[in-house]
Amino acid sequence: MVKIIYVDHEGTERDVDANLGESVMEAAVRNNIPGIDADCGGACACATCHVYVDEAFLDKTGEREAMEQSMLDFAEGVQENSRLSCQISVSDELDGLKVTTPESQH
Structure with a gap:
C-alpha cells in the first residue's frame, strides 16, 4: 500500500492507502474523498478530478499528456502543478x- 494525502481547499488532510497500479483518482473515489467527482470514470474526458500536486512530487508524477492538457484547459484555477488525478498511476x-x-471543486 502507498499512502496518498488528499488536502481540500480549507487545508483538511485525509490520508488514504492506495493500491499499486490504481490511479490517484480511483483511490480518492474508493475512499469518498470530497472534491474529486471523477464524472467520466477516469477516461480523461472531464476535469472533475483536477488536483494540485505537491512540488516535492512533480518529477515523480510525470508530464501531462496532450489529452490531459486539453481537459485542463476547461478546468478552473489551473496552475503549473495541476494534474488530472486519473492520469497519475500509484507507484x-x-x-x-x-x-x-x-x-472550485467543493
Whole structure:
C-alpha cells in the first residue's frame, strides 16, 4: 500500500492507502474523498478530478499528456502543478504524495 494525502481547499488532510497500479483518482473515489467527482470514470474526458500536486512530487508524477492538457484547459484555477488525478498511476515512488483539490471543486 502507498499512502496518498488528499488536502481540500480549507487545508483538511485525509490520508488514504492506495493500491499499486490504481490511479490517484480511483483511490480518492474508493475512499469518498470530497472534491474529486471523477464524472467520466477516469477516461480523461472531464476535469472533475483536477488536483494540485505537491512540488516535492512533480518529477515523480510525470508530464501531462496532450489529452490531459486539453481537459485542463476547461478546468478552473489551473496552475503549473495541476494534474488530472486519473492520469497519475500509484507507484511505490509516490508514497506520501500530497495533492490538493481546487476550491472550485467543493
